[in-house]
Amino acid sequence: MLSGVEHDVPDGIGMARLAWTRLPTADGERAGPSTSAGADGELLSAAAIESLDYEVIENYAYREEQAQRSKFWVPYYVMLKWLFSLLIGVGTGLAAIFINLAVENFSGWKYTVTFAIIKHSYFVGFFVYTVFNLALVFSSVYIVTNFAPAAAGSGIPEIKGYLNGVDTHGILLFRTLVGKIFGSIGSVGGGLALGKEGPLVHTGACIASLLGQGGSAKYHLSSRWVRIFESDRDRRDLVTCGCAAGVAAAFRAPVGGVLFALEEVTSWWRSHLMWRVFFTSAVVAVVVRSAMNWCNSGKCGHFGAGGFIIWDISGGQEDYSYQELFPMAIIGVIGGLLGALFNQLTLYITKWRRTYLHKKGKRVQIFEACLISLVTSTISFVLPLLRKCSPCPQLDTNSGIECPHPPGTDGNFVNFYCSKDGEYNDLATIFFNTQDDAIRNLFSAKTFHEYSAQSLITFLVMFYSLAVVTFGIAVPAGQFVPGIMIGSTYGRLVGMFVVKFYKKLNIEEGTYALLGAASFLGGSMRMTVSLCVIMVEITNNLKLLPLIMLVLLVSKAVGDFFNEGLYEEQARLRGIPLLDSRPKQVMRNMKARDACKNQKVVCLPRVSRVVDIIFVLRTNKHNGFPVVDRGQNGESLVIGLILRSHLLVPLQAKVDFQNSPFPCGPGVLNRHNFSDFVKPASSKGKSIDDIHLTEDELGLYLDLAPFLNPSPYIVPEDMSLAKVYNLFRQLGLRHIFVVPRPSRVVGLITRKDLLLEEDSNNDVMAELQSTS
Ligand code: ATP
Known part of the structure; x- marks a missing residue:
């Protein structure tokens, strides 16, 4: 299927050149001006939605980083995961207490003042009550419309989308968190017919995501020591913990929180994750209980005596007939x-x-x-x-x-x-x-x-x-x-x-x-x-x-x-493309090739001219491009997939540009850290508009091999679409290549080949290290 676009790959001293005339015209640059989720119910523009990369992109930088990791890295990584689970619990619990404390106090003052006034005049009481509510609601809507549009609504559909593999710009930003907390106080305190529990799920998810990316770089609240969770997959786990923490905090229901995350918001679940989600919810329960105990003695104004979401109805009907x-x-x-x-x-x-x-x-x-x-x-x-x-x-x-x-x-x-x-x-x-x-x-x-x-x-x-x-x-x-x-x-x-x-x-x-x-x-x-x-x-x-x-x-x-x-x-x-857990019935009768019929695949040659890459990025909105090379016999070979965001890294750094149209040597290996390729969650990341090149630089070449994912998932064209769907959904993929039926088998892996014994494991590691 990689035949839709003509591409010349370097042969001898030939220059890499794409046949521009055959490229599809873009209907708008994807990474355009700053966009974020709007008010609840607004249709999100295509630019505000992007898939996440739950697949590990094993480019050179990733493999280099893996090779350089010390033996303490794994324990440190695991310890940090648990530490973050604890912090998410504490953070979400404190946010819930703050919101409840503020709402209960605003409501308490409102009713106390109104009841004092209506002893004299119901009309004035009504006026004061209405103005009080209006001021709180105005503060909420003002914050949302002017400061944090993504904080509108409950945020649960967007978080559900995030955990399904769709990133909506703006939903996990620091300002969304702030907008959510203060906006909830205004909207709930202002007496509207809505609650603060959904927003707390979103609040928990924001706290988790911000912790996962080591804070907010934009507001200079970030630390590189904790910036270890650089893959979307790790962040997904943290956000799952955040959602459970939100429900646990909202209802003081820790087990309910775990089950909510499992049943309602996540699309992927593992027993390891269950442990951490459970731990986070337990932490929330402890934090909330401690705060409630402290507030019960009257230190928190109107909050404490009656506040928080729990309706103890023990003592009611004991049995039923x-x-x-x-x-x-x-x-x-x-x-x-x-x-x-x-x-x-x-x-x-x-x-x-x-x-x-x-x-x-x-x-x-x-x-x-x-x-x-x-x-x-x-x-x-x-x-x-x-x-x-x-x-x-x-x-x-x-x-x-x-x-x-x-x-x-x-x-x-x-x-x-x-x-x-x-x-x-x-x-x-x-x-x-x-x-x-x-x-x-x-x-x-x-x-x-x-x-x-x-x-x-x-x-x-x-x-x-x-x-x-x-x-x-x-x-x-x-x-x-x-x-x-x-x-x-x-x-x-x-x-x-x-x-x-x-x-x-x-x-x-x-x-x-x-x-x-x-x-x-x-x-x-x-x-x-x-x-x-x-x-x-x-x-x-x-x-x-x-x-x-x-x-x-x-x-x-x-x-x-x-x-x-x-x-x-x-x-x-809202236009969030959620993938259900099961494929549609009709997919059983369709083949993989039917899903990409008439598609002109936009590929890049391994060594491309910089101007050509810029052209492709400007004229297409796609986020992934197959990279092709010439085999020894001159045949076209697919050598991997390159992401738009990863292409922008060498284009911005410029250090990998070369005069020669031939593949580069391994000298490029140390020039980029893996963290250069990481996009902050729910932000638009780098855009092609951020790349500024001179005429001379545009005429140079770039070898894409170090930056691509050499092992993308590939399916034969006649695989049933239902099978492709399950593979895509269960592995959390973003792109799958569809290829003609493979002609040769180099091996066959069974369950037994994947059960490596400890000794052979060490041998393999040693062999790998010596090769690298
Ligand atoms: P996502 O939107 O999930 O982040 P993406 O941006 O790479 O991934 P889109 O460009 O939104 O994908 O995909 C829109 C359509 O374009 C799909 O039908 C897809 O199969 C097709 N498509 C994606 N990449 C390419 C490509 N490199 N060449 C040709 N068609 C493509």
Whole structure:
């Protein structure tokens, strides 16, 4: 298949020259001006997306570096991996504490001030409440639009893409991390219908990636001593640890974090990685717990007494009867339907937003977020005013529940627009409260019937609508908490009905609220095992495990009937080319050659003229080029694959340029470190525009042999495309050469040839060293 483009390779003193006229015209330079991921839902330009190189590029510099490694290198490398796992855990745990501390305090101040003012005037209270929310949301959208566009949304689709082998520019940068942390504080503290858990996964991934590349060179926060993880493969492992740490920190669910990484975000998993991910999650649990213990004594303002994402509902329904399984399955069906509807509506709205709104620029995005903040504040303040208050339920005084309790400091009932002190407003209890406290109230298993059906339905309709329109605005936003709130509302409604129907059974509405939350998340995100464990960990109630499993299975099955999971749909909408774990059925009947029919392969001769290389790079957007040479009999031989980013290294350094059009000797070996070839994660890296050459330099030659990957993966043209897909997906490849059926076999490797004994291993190493 390497025949599409004519190329002359050096023969005798002939000059390397490409037939330019046959080269395809580029539709735009790939590594163009600085691009990064935009607001959530924006279609990423081709220049903002690039595949990662999980394959080891064994060029000269790599082999040189391998040969020079001392015997202490491997222990140092392993130790550093564990150290980084520890640091990722500590960093993500601290980031989670900081975000929670800030959100809880902002919310606490907001409610304290608002409640103090409404004693005198509801109108002024509403004004102050709205302005407070608006200021926080404005700060968030301003940071995202002006400073860190890639921090918009949850970041989970992009991280899922990264771990699938697609690098989206900007998602793992230092400024994205900063934007994510401060943006989350503004958007969640500002009372929007979104959560901070998804952004924490992104935060963990950013921390992991930055540690992996030894800091941020751009902000002079980097150290070469820790810059050891130079391959995308190592960074992928660290980012996996970061994702697990994010979930572990968000929900204080270490095992849930590990399973989330395994089930939802990674595409490759090994038992060694499992160990490290497990360790990182455990570290997060310790860090978060220590901080919580410290804050419980009141040192952290409003954070500590009630904050953080954990809803301990132990003491609730101890057991369940078989009659309850039917209504519980109904909750699963409702979750599947509402979850799939949520995915579909957010898909339509995101497309609409992208076409009509976000094209108009940052100002429109800021205006949109502020408008949604105003609407959210108005609904959450005004609707509870229309409800009548009820007398506080008769509670067990040892239960720890007080009624009413000032919101923002602890969960429980809110005395809002009530004539007497011993009353509470049920709608305000869930609407005019911090999210964590509202969920704690909905899950509450210690009392009965504290919410009227009317309030729950009002909240469900309004909050569902708000969550749909809020999704996709230019602020950091997670969907876990809105999902839990929506699900627990209809779960509680079903619970109320079941309590009435099965009067004799000991049924808790709070248990149904929990199952509702699980069902909505299952119906929208389509996770099962990880969600199940997260729900058990956050509620601290193992007895409900089989019930949670039941609703998750039902809701996922129902949701899958209609559409894909939320993250997959959003990834596709953004143009992130995710490869599923299995090839499509039709690929079984296709051959490798069918996938590259009519392709004119752009090759480079081994010794190329500098001007020719520049031309190829400027007129093509491809990132990999086969390199060809002439064999002894004058036949054309493919000697490897060269990456665009690797070609730019000698072009920028210029030290390898030569006057002769013949292959160079081995003198070039020491001129480049392997680190020269490493591109920082999620940045655009070097571009052809960074190369400035004089006329004389353009006329020189470059021998590409030292810079290419001499052993790219190759498949015969008649291999089934399904097989190629599995090879590509499982090895995390970026390019595969398709060649005619090979004519000769030089050997055959079986399992036994790969099981080298220790002695023969040493012999081989010694032989290799003597040859090199
Ligand atoms: P990625 O986008 O995954 O980082 P890439 O940039 O090398 O890899 P693209 O240029 O985006 O690949 O590929 C677009 C199309 O061009 C694909 O169909 C691919 O097979 C084809 N292609 C890639 N490299 C070459 C090449 N050197 N010559 C001809 N066609 C190519």
